[in-house]
Amino acid sequence: MGGHSRPDRQRASRPTLPRSLRCGVHQQMTVAPDTNPASQLSSEMFESPTAYAAALEAFLSTDERATPYLGYRPHSLEDSAAHLTGLQALLFDTGWSRLGWPESAGGLGGDPRFRAAMFQTLWNLDIPIPEPFTTLEILVPVLLVFAPHLSDALLPGLLRGDDKWAQAFSEPDAGSDLASLRTKMEPDGDGFRLSGQKVWSTFGHLSQRSVLLARSGGPGHKGLTMVLVDLDQPGIEVRPIRAEDGENHFSEIFLDNAWVPADRVIGTLGQGWAIAMYMLQWERGAWGWLQQGRFHQRLQQAVELGTPNPEFAQQLGHAYALAAALRLTTKQTVERLAREEQLGPEVSVDKLLLIDAELATWDAIRAYLGPRFEVDDTLQWLRHEYLFSRAAPIYGGSQEIQRTLVAQRVLGMPRD
Ligand SMILES: Cc1cc2nc3c(=O)[nH]c(=O)nc-3n(C[C@H](O)[C@H](O)[C@H](O)COP(=O)(O)OP(=O)(O)OC[C@H]3O[C@@H](n4cnc5c(N)ncnc54)[C@H](O)[C@@H]3O)c2cc1C
Incomplete structure (x- = not known):
């Protein structure tokens, strides 16, 4: 089952799907996609997330720029990440993936049901969901609530796929028992120094930043703080871990006095x-x-x-x-x-x-x-x-x- 030598199987033609797969996207479009430049899209233009999904499906089925993603089958995880970054940028630039996120995150308004409708539409058309979308669903809501000061500057690039983030919580001796984690976070001038080891960070080796949980205080969960760390800096080494399928799904992250400025704390000290x-x-x-x-x-x-x-x-x-x-x-x-x-x-x-x-x-x-x-x-x-x-x-x-x-x-x- 190993090896990655087979040719790519991008589809030449667009898929015709059984109706059973077309979950909730049949309703008539409120707005024709061609009249929807990104700057004009907003959640108010659609009667419901279902109407949005129908319009998105029409866009993806007819716009030539979406063709390379229909039925796309990756050679490898890295190829897939590079290829689907193009899809992420297309969806952002045309406005479709910005629905369901607030303006402070680079979004165009509307609630999370718009994002859910986008995911369903992508699957209905057999378009793989870019891995960063899954990370966005986990990390962005947290930043919006606990670190709004970082939103304007950092989230638009994340939504567009220019920037990729990982999640670094688990450690070799702290998985289910996360509250026992040992990565140290100590004050130093206008920020903190981080030392320790993280493991199983999905897409860590392809990410520029990581949300990380560290110990800034005493033992137990009350001593933990969450921070956003730049991975490309002295004192941090990211090593991919090859999984059973031969792909580098995860990474280890080694921190040796790595620097994080005080304004990268998410929430407050001890709130991690x-x-x-x-x-x-x-x-x-x-x-x-x-x-x-x-x-x-x-x-x-x-x-x-x-x-x-x-x-x-x-x-x-x-x-x-x-x-x-x-x-x-x-x-x-x-x-x-x-x-x-x-x-x-x-x-x-x-x-x-x-x-x-x-x-x-x-x-x-x-x-x-x-x-x-x-x-x-x-x-x-x-x-x-x-x-x-x-x-x-x-x-x-x-x-x-x-x-x-x-x-x-x-x-x-x-x-x-
Ligand atoms: C595909 C994948 C992606 C991941 N991505 C990330 C990521 O991006 N960032 C990140 O930080 N981590 C990530 N992880 C790590 C994941 O969060 C941990 O693997 C998980 O929390 C379990 O921790 P552990 O591996 O240390 O196993 P352990 O905690 O050692 O558990 C081993 C086994 O013991 C059982 N066990 C442990 N404690 C108890 C208990 N009290 N009662 C009953 N059974 C128990 C567990 O259920 C499990 O079956 C990922 C893991 C996988 C598989």
Whole structure:
């Protein structure tokens, strides 16, 4: 299953999708896309996020600039990152990805449902979502609330893809038990010095900056502070980690007296844990919505690719039901986030459904496609996604921890 030698499979023609995949984008457009230069787009132009999605779908289906992204299959993670940066810039420059973000972030207004509609539209058209969009969903809401002084200068470049950020929380001895992390943060003049080691930072080696959690005070979660660090500076070394699929998904980040100015503190000193908890509602809820579109898309594609075999009907149907449950649950979560509700431990349910749906989807696809899945050179991209799916029970908070959270904090089971 290794190797990356097969030719790229960008589609020559535009995909025609079954209606079942076209989630909520059928309504008539309010505004024709050709009359929508970026400077004129605003959330008020669309009756609803659904109408926005229909207009976006029309734009992506007809504008030649979008053609290279339809059905794009990457050679490698780095190729994909470079190629999809072009898509990110296109969506920003035409205004489509700026809907759903406030002006202070370089956006054009509207609530997070516009972003959710954009993700669904991209999946409906079999356009891969640029990885930075997933990071944006997690980091930008936090900056808007806890570091508005950084928004104007930094967020537009991040939304456009000129700048890429990572998340550096985990350490070799602090993953599930994040509050035990040891990276030190000590005052020095107008800022702080950071020393320690981070691990598993997604896309760290392709990022210019990272949101980082460090220990500025005593033991436990009250001693933690969140900062935004420039990675390209003396005292920081970023080493990619090659994952099972042969791709550099993650990085280790080594910090040796690295500098961070005082105005890069997110929130206040000692507020890091509370902010990380705030972040989780986006990491678990918004991420789940973003992924469910892919699961639906891939199940449908597998059925179209494979040889009909009733033996696997139950497994495919089960996976579809889990993906549908994830869609319904995370849709509600996105709507709650749009109403600016503060989510609680119940958002762990989204993450648990995501785990089950992701594992079941890829197990079903692998079983249905049979030996072809293992050896067909043109399905390398699908095998990469299968291998990544195995990480679902760990990333964003492990399965065991989420189940315990639900039992104790949703159901009220007494703790030990
Ligand atoms: C695909 C992927 C992307 C990631 N991206 C990032 C990133 O961008 N930035 C970042 O900072 N981190 C990232 N991580 C790291 C991730 O947050 C950690 O892997 C996760 O928090 C688990 O920590 P750990 O790996 O140290 O495992 P551990 O915490 O050591 O857990 C190992 C096993 O023990 C179980 N376990 C641990 N404690 C308990 C307990 N109290 N009760 C029951 N079971 C327990 C866990 O459930 C797990 O099965 C990523 C991980 C993955 C897989």
